[in-house]
Amino acid sequence: MQSFTLGAAASHRHPVGMAWSRAYDLARDTPRPLPAEPAEVNSALGRVLAEPVCAAVPVPAFDCAAMDGYAVAGPGPWTVIGRVLAGAAGPGELAAGTGVEIGTGAPVPDGAEAVLPYEDCRREGAIVTGRLGPRSHIRRVGEDGPAGDLVVPAGRTVTATVAAAAVQAGVEQVLAYRRPTVTLLVTGDEVITAGLPGPGQVRDSFTGLVGAVTSRAGGELTERRHLRDDAALLRDALDAGTDVIVVSGSSSRGAADHLHAVLEERRATWHVRGVACRPGHPQGLAELPDGRWVVSLPGNPYAGLVAALTLLEPLLHTLGGRVTGPLPRRPVTGAARLMRDGVRVVPVLWDGRIVGGSGAAGLRAAAAADALAVLPAGWIDGDAAVTLALP
Structure with a gap:
């Protein structure tokens, strides 16, 4: 067994703030999902369904061939009277002893009892001979589901597979929760956004992290701004028109940390104000009077990453309508x-x-x-x- 230590510093510097699990639960359970809106199926990728998706047409919508070969009627041999490929209309009803050459996915003529695959038959001129097997190789109307049948339940995220199944069932629009939008405010006179840091400078490492967490949680990072350590600049930046404002830095009580005072001026409601964890203690979650959310991330990058996974990700999950189970x-x-x-x-x-x-x-x-x-x-x-x- 390897060792672990309960640091000496912990005996006289206790973390201040609520329990980590309580903070995570509040970020997940306090908000309500954003309003749902109609969306074209393929444009809803990554969003969560607010209502079930039901088939607009049966699947398949017509009797179709499941193999390349000959659609035949009655006992053989069969006289070939035409050809039907996918997307084309075939001849009328087949009489016994006749058939049509057919491609996979093509509509099967009325009267056809089976499709005889190429590999199971022989053709000489217009005559086809072969033995029908136990399978008809015909997909009948509604075999995979009738019109009105449930395709996907509400609460599912629209993946490429979900979208393809909806389109296959004739669905053009779905009702999905709106994707939460995020503004990132990177604060600090010491922060630079490009180039090698000089003395007293650090590169912005938050934009990529917050963008990735936001995207994974189903949100959209629509704006990123760098702010000097100035209360007036921060006050104005909080007017961003997004659902969530993430502030990196300005999270503690130092001379250059203005977020708490600015939020108190705005009469914000604090749901999380410090978490009993290391690193990441000075993180916070506040709600502005107009319903927008502010997530406060510590300025140290690893601590900020911890806070983003503790507060930002569960917040965005819920705003986007995602239901999350117990953490692994x-x-x-x-x-x-x-x-x-x-x-x-x-x-x-x-x-x-x-x-x-x-x-x-x-x-x-x-x-x-x-x-x-x-x-x-x-x-x-x-x-x-x-x-x-x-x-």
Whole structure:
């Protein structure tokens, strides 16, 4: 068994804030889904269905050939009187002893009893001979579902497969929850957006992370802005017309941290204001009076990543109509410096091994990992813990 430690610092520096699991649950359970709206099937990819999708036509909509060969009527041999390919109309009703050459997916003429595949027959001139097997190789109208039949229930995400099944059933529009829109405000005089950082400077590492988490949760990052540490600039930027505003930095109580004061001016309701976890303690979730949401991420990149998975992702899931089940748990092995009154969030591989090497600012360990594991104070090597997949 590998060792773990309950750090000496934890004995006199307790995390302040609500329990991590409570914060996650509040971000998931407090909001309501955004309004649903009609959407063309293929433009609804990634969105969640607000009502069931039912077939507009039977599938298939007509009797069709399931094999290339000859559609025949009565006992053989058969006289071939024509050809029918997919997308074309065939001759009228077949009389006994006749048939038509037919392609897969082509409409089967009335009177046809079976399709005789090429590999099971022989043709000489206009005469086809062969033995019919136990299968007709004809797909009958509604065989895969009649008109009005349920194709997909409400609550499902529209994947490419779901969209294809809906289109196959003649559906042109679905009712889907609106995709939540996100504005990212990256704060800090020290932040630069391009080039090598000079003394006292850091590169913006939040845009890619927030964009990836937003996309995975079904949202859309529509705007990204860099703000100097100025309360007036932050105050104005909170007027962004998106459903969610994510603020990186400005999350603590320092001289350059203005978010809390600005939100108090705006009469925002705090649902989460500090979480008992390391890293990521000074994260927050607030609701503006007009119903827009503000997610506060700590300025240190790894701590900000933890907060994005704790608050932003479940918030966007719910706004977009996604119903999420219990978080996955897996056995975690290795050494970790635990928090006495909170949780430690560590990078792990899919097999549960802890990846060490980064503090609250560094992302190197997370980049080498597959997920983050949330370790409670009582965790011991090999215990199962909640895991959050990395974007």
